[in-house]
Amino acid sequence: MNAVSRLVAVALVLMMNAASAQEYFGDARPDAPELAARGPAKVGVRTLVAEHRDQLDVLRVTEQAPNPRTTRKLTLEVWYPAALANGQIEHTVYTDVLGSGPNDPKRPNTPFQFNGRAVRDAAPAAAAPNVRYPLVIVSHGYPGSRLQMSYLTENLASKGYVVVAIDHPESTRADKAGFASTLLNRRLDDLFVLDTVAAWAKPGSGNFLAGLVDVDRSALVGYSMGGYGALNTVGAGVSAAAVAFVPGGKLAVNQQGNAEYAQQRDGRIKAVVAFAPWGGAHKIWDADGLAGVRTPVLFISGDQDDVAGYKDGVQRLFEGAVNADRYLLTYVGGRHNSAPNPPSPAMWSNADDFQSYSEPVWDSRRINNINQHFVTAFLGIQLKQQPLQAYLELPPLAADGTIKPDPGLWKGFPKRAALGLEWRHLPAR
Structure with missing residues (x-):
């Protein structure tokens, strides 16, 4: 081998090593629980836009203009099972932004980029004959973005779901504006996206999702204000006290006891995953409002959450949703960031940006894998009737925080790995 050939060979080895060293959020650690592994489907991803016309522009409400109108332009990221051409590799680069508005x-x-295991604009894979993919709608925090839980959205798509994540206008890191918009619009955005995907899924619609999605088997996944919106969407009407948080009393459209609100409960939504849902500690819901939830819910939170609250926040919501079958997964010592991707390297230069994604005592990648495992089991049961109930029938922790009678008896967890977690289940009354 001459000198030129050796240099070429070395360069190829370096390129291969660099490629193999790329980090993909959501990859399974060696100690990941069983259901965290990606599914058999290859994953495609596309960016679409949906316009919700003639909506109340709540941030411009005044006595002189009590009903200003606007078009809400929602950017959507769509992950789906894909049919890859020869040579196509599951790799894309997502671009998001740092900051808090x-x-x-x-x-x-400031824009930053990170890798994803999906193929941009890949052809969709047809489901089995007479079978369509269930729909999962994902709603971010305030502020956040449609890309902030890509470790989970890609993972679910690989398991045979169409996953649609929303950029909620006036609530992203790029365009954060008054909080009243987020309080009012999360439920309305969720339902609009559900209807929009239903239209796209109709055979002959001309959309790439035509004939592929079963919107009658849909779930909402929400983080923080996304969790608030998901609960509000499935029947947790806000309290009279909460209505005062939005100018002109406009939040009454989402209020418990409002007949129009009650009529908009959508039976196509069969499950909710609520990560650190906001509102329990802030007079958003009273007991009657929480009792309005009848949809099965998986709550996920840290017991040191200082944004949504835990005992007076997430735990209160879990215990108060008495008419829903519900589960609560708790990260002991965890704060509010139980849902997002790990911090990207771009965030390390700013402590606030870093802390908006990181956890002080938990490894984010470990959290991601545990979330993938439990969300896979929960949605598999609720949307696909898969025989995964044993993964949710877990022994409670003893008073000293250990699992009895033998550490490691949480189904799907490697022996000695189910530590730092608490699990509760309450059936609908």
Whole structure:
């Protein structure tokens, strides 16, 4: 081998090593629970836009203009089972932004990129004959983005779901605006996206999802304000006290006891996953409002959550949703970031950006794998009737925090790995 050939060979080895060293959020650690593994389907991803016309522009409500209108332009990221052409590799690069809204000199909206295991604009894979893919709608925090839980959205798509994540206008890191918009619009955005995907899924619609999605088997996955919106969508009407949080009393459209609100409960939504849902500690719901939830819910939270609250927040919601079959997974010592991707390297130069994704005592990748495992089991049961109930029938922890009678008896967890977690289940009354 001459010198030129050796240099070429070395360069190829270096390129291969660099490629293998790329980090993909959501990959399973060696100690990941069983159901965290990706499914058999290859994954495609596309970016679409849906326009919700003639909506109340709540941030411009005044006495002189009590009903201003606007078009809400929702950017959607869609992950789906894909049919890859020869040579196509599951790799894409997502572009998101840092910061906590525009015009913040301490946290400017700086773009950053990270890798994904999906193929941009790949052809969709047809489901089995007479079978369509269930739909999962994902709603981010305030502020957040449609890309902030890609470890989970890609994972679910590989298991035979169509996953649609929303950029909620006036609630992303790029365009954060008044909180009243987020309080009012999360439920309305969720239902609009459900209807939009239903239209796209109709045979002959011209959309790439035509004939592929079964919207009658849908779930909502929400983080923080996304969790608030998901609960509000499935029947947790807000309290009279909460209505005052939005100008002009406009939040009454989402209020418990409002007949129009009650009529908009959508039976196509069969399950909710609520990560650190906000509102339990903030007078958003009273007992009657929480009792309005009849959809099965998986709550996931840290017991040190200082944003949504835990005992007076997430745990209160879990215990108060008395008419729903519900589960609560708790990360002992965890704060509010039980849902997002790990921090990207771009975030390491700003402590606030880093802390908006990281956990102080938990490894984010470990959290991601545990979330993948439990969400796979929960949605598999609720949307696909898969025989996965044993993964949710777990022995409770003893008072000293250990699992009795033998550590490691949580189904699907490697021996000695189910530590730092608490699990509760309450059936509908």
